[in-house]
Amino acid sequence: MEEKKKSTMRWILEWAGQKKMDYVWSVILGMGNVIFKIIPYFLIATIVRMFLEGNKDFNTYLKNSICIAISFIVAEFCHSLSTTLSHKATFTVLSNIRKACFEKLARVPLGYVKDTSSGTFKNIMVERIDSIETTLAHIIPEFTSNLMGPVVVLIYFFTIDYRLALWSLLPIIIGFLSYFGMMIDFKPNFEKTVNATKDLNDAAVEYIDGIEVIKAFGKTESSYAKFTSAAKAYANSFISWMKKCSIYHALMMTITPYTLLTVLPFGAHYVENGTLTMPDFILCIILSLGIAGPLITAFSYTDDLGKIGVIVDEVVGILDQPELNRPYKSTSVPKDNSIELSDVKFGYHDKEILHGINMECKAGSVNAIVGPSGSGKSTIAKLIASLWDVNSGSIKIGGVDIKQMSLMDFNQKIAYVAQDNYLFNETVRENIRQGNPNASDEDIIEVTKKSGCYDFIMQLENGFDTIVGGAGGHLSGGERQRISIARAMLKDAPIVILDEATAYTDPENEAILQNSIAKLVEGKTLIVIAHRLSTIKDSDQIFVVNDGNVVAHGKHEQLLLSCSLYKDMWNAHISVKDTVKEGE
Numbered sequence: 001m002e003e004k005k006k007s008t009m010r011w012i013l014e015w016a017g018q019k020k021m022d023y024v025w026s027v028i029l030g031m032g033n034v035i036f037k038i039i040p041y042f043l044i045a046t047i048v049r050m051f052l053e054g055n056k057d058f059n060t061y062l063k064n065s066i067c068i069a070i071s072f073i074v075a076e077f078c079h080s081l082s083t084t085l086s087h088k089a090t091f092t093v094l095s096n097i098r099k100a101c102f103e104k105l106a107r108v109p110l111g112y113v114k115d116t117s118s119g120t121f122k123n124i125m126v127e128r129i130d131s132i133e134t135t136l137a138h139i140i141p142e143f144t145s146n147l148m149g150p151v152v153v154l155i156y157f158f159t160i161d162y163r164l165a166l167w168s169l170l171p172i173i174i175g176f177l178s179y180f181g182m183m184i185d186f187k188p189n190f191e192k193t194v195n196a197t198k199d200l201n202d203a204a205v206e207y208i209d210g211i212e213v214i215k216a217f218g219k220t221e222s223s224y225a226k227f228t229s230a231a232k233a234y235a236n237s238f239i240s241w242m243k244k245c246s247i248y249h250a251l252m253m254t255i256t257p258y259t260l261l262t263v264l265p266f267g268a269h270y271v272e273n274g275t276l277t278m279p280d281f282i283l284c285i286i287l288s289l290g291i292a293g294p295l296i297t298a299f300s301y302t303d304d305l306g307k308i309g310v311i312v313d314e315v316v317g318i319l320d321q322p323e324l325n326r327p328y329k330s331t332s333v334p335k336d337n338s339i340e341l342s343d344v345k346f347g348y349h350d351k352e353i354l355h356g357i358n359m360e361c362k363a364g365s366v367n368a369i370v371g372p373s374g375s376g377k378s379t380i381a382k383l384i385a386s387l388w389d390v391n392s393g394s395i396k397i398g399g400v401d402i403k404q405m406s407l408m409d410f411n412q413k414i415a416y417v418a419q420d421n422y423l424f425n426e427t428v429r430e431n432i433r434q435g436n437p438n439a440s441d442e443d444i445i446e447v448t449k450k451s452g453c454y455d456f457i458m459q460l461e462n463g464f465d466t467i468v469g470g471a472g473g474h475l476s477g478g479e480r481q482r483i484s485i486a487r488a489m490l491k492d493a494p495i496v497i498l499d500e501a502t503a504y505t506d507p508e509n510e511a512i513l514q515n516s517i518a519k520l521v522e523g524k525t526l527i528v529i530a531h532r533l534s535t536i537k538d539s540d541q542i543f544v545v546n547d548g549n550v551v552a553h554g555k556h557e558q559l560l561l562s563c564s565l566y567k568d569m570w571n572a573h574i575s576v577k578d579t580v581k582e583g584e
């Protein structure tokens with residue numbers, strides 16, 4: 001909570017880490033830029049004064065002119081160094097923000113990631129973070145110099161003639177009042193455009209992700225309509241905001257630069273009545289020209305600062321998400337690889353799905369969870385795999401509550417293979433290596449032979465170097481599952497959870513896969529969820545789940561006698577098998 005109160009700048013400096021000093025130097029050099037840009041004003045004033053007083057010393061004119069040139073060169077040098085440093089620090093900020101977001105997503109419950117569309121995450125973590133780069137890198141040197149420069153000029157102006165200095169401020173004040181009119185409701189308006197951008201991203205991602213269904217059901221036009229209406233809403237949000245701002249913007253841009261509007265008539269009047277000398281009048285004209293332009297530039301950054309603030313709020317929104325309740329360092333070490341669930345209750349949102357699950361799986365045993373669709377089997381598996389936190393009750397591994405184990409230690413213990421395992425858009429080899437980053441190419445080949453996928457991999461266009469499309473799209477469901485099992489085998493974790501890991505497999509490959517699974521789980525604690533009951537009937541223990549409760553557990557033969565639900569499921573399974581056989 002306290003984190004939220006941090007200002008945008010404090011967040012940015014924190015993300016800058018060790019590069020914070022680059023920002024400090026950028027400001028110092030930005031100030032150097034200001035000073036060296038102001039010096040020419042004094043020198044021009046001196047030259048004008050000398051000229052009007054009839055001074056004919058050419059050398060003095062030349063020296064002053066050279067000094068003006070040197071000042072401009074040094075100012076430019078300071079400016080470019082200041083910008084380089086702030087760019088460097090800004091790239092560190094962007095990279096640290098992204099790192100923090102990615103690390104955070106690995107530590108939050110799966111639900112937060114699943115409930116937020118991938119378009120939204122991509123939009124925040126890629127485009128929106130990127131969009132602050134230019135502003136952030138330029139804001140420090142440019143804002144400093146464009147704000148401080150006019151302030152110093154004004155101070156000098158006041159020492160020459162305070163009346164004219166005050167008159168020069170009048171158009172600036174009127175111009176800036178218009179600017180503040182433009183800033184009314186800046187945050188809600190900008191947030192509206194941000195949300196419109198997110199909706200557009202979501203619509204685009206949804207359209208692309210669902211293209212198969214859209215084509216199959218001929219929904220192209222209606223789905224496209226969703227995207228175009230999001231694009232229209234996006235454009236409208238900008239246009240209506242711009243409409244509101246345009247009058248204020250026009251007023252500001254026309255009034256603010258015209259300091260001469262007041263300085264010329266009043267200056268002439270003061271010269272006329274003898275209260276201002278001609279050289280001072282000319283100097284005042286030059287000074288008045290140097291105030292408005294930089295101030296307009298400086299203030300244009302305040303609206304960019306507002307945008308950065310909104311983006312930082314979005315990032316903090318991700319970073320503030322409650323994490324899985326796990327320490328960074330384990331406080332206890334499990335004595336073995338047994339699993340124990342005690343009175344586990346859990347709901348995805350407000351609705352409770354599991355109503356007090358109790359399960360005991362001995363180290364090295366084979367355990368199956370069966371039950372009707374929607375009864376909560378996968379939910380139990382996901383809780384054991386630490387993808388979510390239980391609402392109450394506990395899950396212990398080797399007698400240690402998993403909440404006492406760091407995610408890193410926990411992950412060493414468990415290999416989780418689900419029905420739809422994600423394959424990255426990389427080579428087959430690298431996808432398998434995800435199981436163990438230290439595995440050699442030989443280890444990978446060996447594991448594919450054991451898991452029965454070596455032959456089909458060798459038949460792919462580039463063998464192990466074949467790039468599988470995003471989510472493994474270039475492979476069949478069964479091939480993806482076999483690669484996922486090879487990946488899990490390579491991990492060699494002592495506890496294995498298989499959630500419908502063979503669902504896509506055809507009868508021909510079923511035997512190969514079962515064989516490879518048997519190798520994968522040798523000597524390990526296995527929890528398997530399978531609809532094909534014949535694949536789990538030899539398990540040491542079968543848990544029958546119905547409507548979020550374990551209604552029975554025991555061996556296959558015991559359950560056939562004692563649990564009517566299991567008996568019905570078994571009979572249904574056998575009859576389907578028979579029907580399939582008859583049809584063959």
Ligand SMILES: Nc1ncnc2c1ncn2[C@@H]1O[C@H](COP(=O)(O)OP(=O)(O)OP(=O)(O)O)[C@@H](O)[C@H]1O
Pocket residue numbers: 111114348349353371372373374375376377378379380
């Ligand atoms: N991410 C989620 N958000 C909300 N509800 C969910 C989520 N995942 C599952 N559920 C709900 O939780 C209940 C249990 O789902 P679960 O996937 O655990 O059942 P299951 O027994 O594995 O089903 P199946 O055999 O069909 O895979 C279902 O009613 C399901 O709709």
